[in-house]
Amino acid sequence: MASNELGGTQTQASRDYLDELNPEQRCAVEFGMEDATGGGPLLIIAGAGTGKTQTLAYRLAHLLVRGADARRVLLMTFSRRAARELEHRVGKIVQQVLNLDAGTGHLTLPWCGTFHGIGARLLREYATRVGLDASFTILDRADSVDLMGIVRYQQGYSETERRFPSKASCLSIYSRAVNSREPLQVLLDGAYPWCSTWKSALDELFAAYVAQKQAQHILDYDDLLLYWAHMMEDPELGGEIGARFDHVLVDEYQDTNALQSDIVHALRPSGHGVTVVGDDAQSIYSFRSATVRNILDFAQHYQPAAARVSLARNYRSSPQILSACNAVIGLAKEGFEKRLWSDRAATPPAEIVEVGDETDQAQYVARSILERRETGMALRNQAVLFRTSSHSALLEIELARRDIPFVKYGGLRFLEAAHIKDVLSLLRWADNPHHGLAATRVAQLLPGVGPATASRIAGAAASGDMLAALDRLEIAESLRAPWDELRRVLRRLSKGAARWPLAIGEAIEWYLPHLERIYDDARVRRIDLEDLARMAALHGTRERFLTEMTLDPPEAVGDEAGAPYKDDDFLVLSTIHSAKGREWRAVSVLNVVDGCIPSDMATGTIAEIEEERRLLYVAMTRARDHLSLVVPRRFYIHQQSDKGDRHVYAQRSRFVPDALLPHFALSAWLPTVPLASSSVPKPNVAPIDLAEKVRRSWERN
Ligand code: ATP
Ligand code: MG
Numbered sequence: 001m002a003s004n005e006l007g008g009t010q011t012q013a014s015r016d017y018l019d020e021l022n023p024e025q026r027c028a029v030e031f032g033m034e035d036a037t038g039g040g041p042l043l044i045i046a047g048a049g050t051g052k053t054q055t056l057a058y059r060l061a062h063l064l065v066r067g068a069d070a071r072r073v074l075l076m077t078f079s080r081r082a083a084r085e086l087e088h089r090v091g092k093i094v095q096q097v098l099n100l101d102a103g104t105g106h107l108t109l110p111w112c113g114t115f116h117g118i119g120a121r122l123l124r125e126y127a128t129r130v131g132l133d134a135s136f137t138i139l140d141r142a143d144s145v146d147l148m149g150i151v152r153y154q155q156g157y158s159e160t161e162r163r164f165p166s167k168a169s170c171l172s173i174y175s176r177a178v179n180s181r182e183p184l185q186v187l188l189d190g191a192y193p194w195c196s197t198w199k200s201a202l203d204e205l206f207a208a209y210v211a212q213k214q215a216q217h218i219l220d221y222d223d224l225l226l227y228w229a230h231m232m233e234d235p236e237l238g239g240e241i242g243a244r245f246d247h248v249l250v251d252e253y254q255d256t257n258a259l260q261s262d263i264v265h266a267l268r269p270s271g272h273g274v275t276v277v278g279d280d281a282q283s284i285y286s287f288r289s290a291t292v293r294n295i296l297d298f299a300q301h302y303q304p305a306a307a308r309v310s311l312a313r314n315y316r317s318s319p320q321i322l323s324a325c326n327a328v329i330g331l332a333k334e335g336f337e338k339r340l341w342s343d344r345a346a347t348p349p350a351e352i353v354e355v356g357d358e359t360d361q362a363q364y365v366a367r368s369i370l371e372r373r374e375t376g377m378a379l380r381n382q383a384v385l386f387r388t389s390s391h392s393a394l395l396e397i398e399l400a401r402r403d404i405p406f407v408k409y410g411g412l413r414f415l416e417a418a419h420i421k422d423v424l425s426l427l428r429w430a431d432n433p434h435h436g437l438a439a440t441r442v443a444q445l446l447p448g449v450g451p452a453t454a455s456r457i458a459g460a461a462a463s464g465d466m467l468a469a470l471d472r473l474e475i476a477e478s479l480r481a482p483w484d485e486l487r488r489v490l491r492r493l494s495k496g497a498a499r500w501p502l503a504i505g506e507a508i509e510w511y512l513p514h515l516e517r518i519y520d521d522a523r524v525r526r527i528d529l530e531d532l533a534r535m536a537a538l539h540g541t542r543e544r545f546l547t548e549m550t551l552d553p554p555e556a557v558g559d560e561a562g563a564p565y566k567d568d569d570f571l572v573l574s575t576i577h578s579a580k581g582r583e584w585r586a587v588s589v590l591n592v593v594d595g596c597i598p599s600d601m602a603t604g605t606i607a608e609i610e611e612e613r614r615l616l617y618v619a620m621t622r623a624r625d626h627l628s629l630v631v632p633r634r635f636y637i638h639q640q641s642d643k644g645d646r647h648v649y650a651q652r653s654r655f656v657p658d659a660l661l662p663h664f665a666l667s668a669w670l671p672t673v674p675l676a677s678s679s680v681p682k683p684n685v686a687p688i689d690l691a692e693k694v695r696r697s698w699e700r701n
Pocket of ligand 2: 052053054581
């Protein structure tokens with residue numbers, strides 16, 4: 001029997017836990033174990049569903065079982081949910097191996113999270129060393145756009161003769177420049193050629209934006225990585241931070257950007273103890289400056305080169321589904337070499353189902369989900385994926401009509417709702433009196449307060465002792481009662497006065513009368529506020545809550561607060577981006593037509609088209625036993641500026657050309673029961689003989 005720091009003992013039986021892995025996975029798990037530093041750098045690069053995340057979890061568990069200190073492990077992945085799942089998986093393996101009982105064996109990894117989350121924590125700790133105020137607030141993307149808009153206005157760019165890039169474009173250019181570490185002119189010429197001539201104006205705008213952030217003691221998302229990377233460049237500070245970790249492990253490395261890879265390299269320059277995992281064929285975040293070069297060049301970054309393990313056996317999908325996935329990615333312009341194989345039990349082939357339009361699509365998907373549930377497949381084992389959040393709108397109506405519970409990931413986030421932002425702004429302002437953006441938002445909630453008074457209030461609050469300054473401020477008599485109420489709640493919320501999480505209750509209580517006055521649907525919005533209070537109670541401190549909510553807000557209420565319905569069986573709807581790394585027994589992909597995948601928005605360059613292809617590949621590779629690609633033949637286009645809303649005939653996505661059809665089962669579906677209660681207008685085009693059309697198109701192949 002061997003004993004371990006975690007207090008457990010390992011028996012012979014439990015030592016065989018690595019037998020569950022295949023030889024390549026095992027080789028990656030045991031790599032460098034004879035060396036106290038965990039060996040040199042290791043790259044696990046492999047296709048979808050080959051057990052990369054599983055292998056990473058086993059490797060970390062193995063390190064811990066062999067005595068590594070969990071407090072000195074840095075484990076990063078792309079979302080907080082993925083991080084939590086990884087931590088849970090590692091915990092379970094360790095518990096099982098060391099025979100820890102459930103009560104004593106709860107393993108936590110204090111440094112497990114997203115790059116942005118970990119960056120925020122380190123920055124708070126080292127703030128004063130890098131000239132930051134430790135009570136800085138973090139701006140979410142929407143607030144950053146607003147701040148950019150304010151600066152753009154102040155600098156006079158809203159009145160230029162030639163149209164200046166919008167505030168959202170300005171922020172995305174700024175963000176790309178920061179994250180990609182590319183010179184601005186190069187970036188503009190390559191990715192935003194229509195803005196190329198604005199280089200010097202943008203330089204000035206960005207400088208003013210940075211100055212505003214500093215004055216208000218706020219950091220945006222990009223700053224969290226930027227400051228972290230800067231800290232790592234300082235030999236003393238960088239060394240100190242790097243020395244805190246013995247092991248650095250990163251999942252989904254193909255979707256990291258230049259700053260993130262610089263951070264990983266700087267944390268452990270020798271590469272000892274570094275493991276990165278990913279799949280170049282699944283890189284789908286270049287619009288956030290991710291670069292697939294990070295994973296492709298990782299091994300050669302080190303001298304000698306990092307060890308590399310490839311995995312080819314797919315454990316997720318049936319051979320039939322995998323052959324369709326392989327076929328789709330096989331047409332990629334860059335020759336990804338991975339041909340995955342699977343010896344899972346055979347299933348029927350992946351399906352391509354043609355339907356008349358999006359209304360039929362919603363009906364078809366809802367029905368097939370219910371049919372599968374009748375055969376014993378729970379809703380939670382099924383998912384519906386789509387390119388863009390709005391694509392699921394009709395399906396959501398159909399699911400509600402049929403009483404099918406679902407949770408939706410991606411798209412409009414909970415925290416973007418105005419009433420949630422109102423309450424959080426109050427907390428942020430109480431936390432950071434310099435936070436002008438939060439202050440003006442809150443002040444404008446008072447009846448009769450417009451931008452001018454709000455900015456006077458914000459200015460006063462930032463000028464010294466916030467509460468005293470607000471007491472001295474002259475305010476119109478008509479505002480007296482709500483003004484007194486606001487100062488009272490700010491006093492209660494200022495640091496330390498109201499204990500956490502009671503403070504959130506006080507903030508909501510202050511807000512409710514405003515909510516009732518401002519919104520017609522206040523009753524519905526109140527429920528969200530109750531959810532917010534519940535989430536707050538899950539976080540130990542206000543600062544932790546605000547940071548985490550801003551950095552990685554729950555994509556849906558159910559994400560944070562457990563199952564969204566009392567009924568714990570629910571279907572998942574998700575954008576493809578948010579489905580990364582996950583799997584379900586049955587997956588339906590909506591709108592597999594040109595214009596949706598690839599998206600109309602992304603048909604500019606070959607690189608963009610290729611990324612859309614990988615997106616479809618990511619969607620398809622989520623399926624274990626059942627996969628349908630749904631192709632509506634008519635498609636409704638919204639708000640085309642010159643042509644108005646209209647229906648168009650859609651083509652099956654170019655990523656599934658005729659030559660690939662032998663990998664699929666083809667069918668057409670027509671609704672058998674008219675949608676009596678549907679309020680969705682039927683398309684205003686002549687009916688087509690769909691079955692005949694489909695039959696002919698298949699026969700050609
Ligand atoms: P993705 O590319 O989608 O992130 P991945 O390569 O990370 O996928 P995992 O999610 O780790 O793959 O694993 C896919 C599935 O295969 C999971 O259900 C996992 O439990 C299973 N699996 C992985 N390795 C093995 C194994 N050696 N034996 C049995 N099942 C395995
Ligand atoms: Mg994975």
